[in-house]
Amino acid sequence: MGGGKFGGSFIPETLKKPVEDLTNEFKRLRNNKEFLKKRDYYFKNYIGSPTSFVKLENLSGHLGGAQIWAKVVSEANGGAHKIYNATVHALICKAMGKKYIVGDTGAGYAGKMLSMAAKKFGLKCKIFMGAKDIKRQKPNCDAMRKNGAEIVPVYSGSQTLVDAVSECMRYWVSNCDNTHMCVGSTVGPNIFVKICGWSTAQISRELKTQLKKEFKKIPNKIKLINCVGGGSSAYGFWSEFIDFDKKQIELIGVEAGGPKKSKLHAAPLSRNAKVGILHGAASYVCQNKEGQINDTESISAGLDYPGVSPIHCFLKDSKRARYTYATDEDALNAHVMVTKFEKLNPSLEPSHAFAEAIKIAPKLSKDTIIIVNSCGDAKKDRDILRERLGKH
């Protein structure tokens, strides 16, 4: 079966046509030189590519063992990797002649970036967001409103990302004739996985060049560590390196383990969830025996999602990538340590990845290069950090 077990397009009949139209349009655009030029222009001049690649000297020195580096994707315009997907979707929306764009958001970054891109390209924007997330990610909500987007609070279910995606899809079912939908991660019906992965792949293209420049060649022992919620930043960080031997470049995905004392988590890959269908695609999904989707819990709104990208399911099954999880407490501790030693302020999502780096670095040789994708900035986590750490 290979990759055939995952992904797909499990969608209501009404969405068949708009999904097909989008699929055809994207097929055309991704091979269109003009469009690629446009993409590269905005990636460079609007997003600010390339983001920097830096050695975390102090943290490496403190831990001993492997060298720890960071790809500081949070330098991108808006403060996270979500800007790549948002920009590409806005460009596609324009190309298709649609004036309205809608999207989902958990941590608020996908929403903030979509609102930015919508403003930049003159589109009207609606963002669907769980009521719980609106409360805990206020700075990003303020930004969305400032950009002129309407935030639609979602009160159903657990009031988090999973419900936001459902509600956004429902809205699209009702308005697909004049509205373009952007799915905020490499999840959802197949075409959305494709578009998002194609967009975030910029991260690894840059990293490849930066590695060659820094080390003269691709080093022999690399570990690429990335947090995984839906999995868009991880896929973008890894895509250029998937064909490498895993002995040379190990791919490590870190999911949200939730609070230490809670049974709830958002780690379908590393905690052996079963395959199920969620939001139009087959993937490992946190669910009960009957197929009802489980509630998830994580301090990180961006990772707080019961499903995961079909691409990561495939990378797990083929053993190309290794998946583990970090608890809320691990992530908080990692955040504290990184900010103490470095001039870096990773949000709670990449703090999960840093937790794994901190855990394994001391046991590894000095010529091992650990690279963490610092894919989001912690400004949005201001309130949570204040509450949990007391200071800040």
Place this chain on the structure above:
Amino acid sequence: MSSLLKKAFLNAKKENRPALLTYTVAGDNTKKKSLEILKSISNFADICELGFPHNTPIADGGQIQTSAYRAIKNGIKIKDVFSIVKNFKKSKKNTPIILMGYYNMIFQYNENKFLEKCKKTKVDGLIVVDLPYPENKSFASRCKKNGVNFIQLVSPTTSQIRLKKIIKDSHDMLYYISMLSTTGGKLKVSPKKILERYNKIKNQNKSKNVVIGFGITEKTIKSLKKADGLVVGSAICREISKSIERRQNTVTNVTNIVKRLRNKIQ
């Protein structure tokens, strides 16, 4: 051998009216109550759709979501859904039952086991909201082999080529979604326009029974009575919510609304 579904449409046609299809959620608000409701409304409805609730329904509006969440909260399981059907058929063996829901529930139960159970409890048809054509091809043909109608959906966005293929692959009944909407939306397309599109589908193959659903209420049902069948779901679910809120008898209230719906198309 003619299916119960076909017979139900034929009976309605003899009376020169569309068949009335109702949709309720199994276990809303309890297993016992939903069976009572089903038995009572089947005195006025020709075909009963019974939802097996899912907690991430991507095509349902607020009313049906509320019913689904309520049923799940009250502990409904797939096995209960089948036992409701079984009990219903004990006293109403000639009323067709269509199960309706999302694919993950069937996938987790196992397609073949699910079908086996449908056959055993005498389920007449299946609607799987997020398993469109052609993804449903293999499952749909297995349904047919087991005497269960797999009901294909058609929407205003379905292209002409696709429509032809879907009709060719359909069984006794097709479900036309009246407009771009989740369930329970306000009818935003004129009945005239809906019937125009309906006729286009009907003209492809007159032997298929085509029902119209989405946005059908006491107010709108009469204007669409030329169709082979009309589905009312959200309006009924809303009545259940209202009755619970007012501490009134859900069975009586829901039966009354179905009775009124039936009178409007008589």
